[in-house]
Each structure stands twice: as structure tokens, then as C-alpha cells.
Amino acid sequence: MEEKKHSITLDDRNLLFISGVKDIYSFDENKVILETTLGTLTVTGEGLQINKLSIDDGNLKVKGSITSCIYSEGREFKDRGKGILARMFK
Helix, strand or coil: CCCCCCEEEEECCCEEEEECEEEEEEECCCEEEEEECCEEEEEEEEEEEEEEEECCCCEEEEEEEEEEEEEECCCCCHHHCCCHHHHHCC
16 A cells, blocks of 8 residues: 655644644644654644544644644654554544
């Protein structure tokens, strides 16, 4: 299976579109942590909401006041167990 292409688009720091999403490890109104085809991405801000999630396409839409998007190579979330998507669709 071919890996989906990853990209992020941020509009006015209030609307974030992410493609290439493989899993969501955690989310709340201040932080979304997810796995993309290019590594772990942590999105921070205030009033964050996941507005659209397409599992088939690997696309995610986040609304709220976005303050940062940080990539990491760490595997701390992978080692904790299954992500949200894996638990929902087992």
C-alpha cells in the first residue's frame, strides 16, 4: 500500500488542514497529537476542535486559535498503545 502524501495548510491561524494522517493519539481543546506519514505532529492552541476527519483519505480539519505545529521523531506515543483511530475501528 502506498503512503499518502502529507501536507499542512494553515488559514489565518484559525483553520488547519492536514493530509497524510495515519492516527490520532490524543486531542483536547489545547492540543492535538497525531501521526502523519512524515512523523508525529503536535498542534497546540486554544479552543481546538476536530471538525472533519476522513479516515479513508487521511485528511483532518482542525478549527481554533492555533499557536504551533511541531514535528517530532519520538516514538513515545506509539509505544503507549493504540491511538484513538485504532481503538475506534478495531
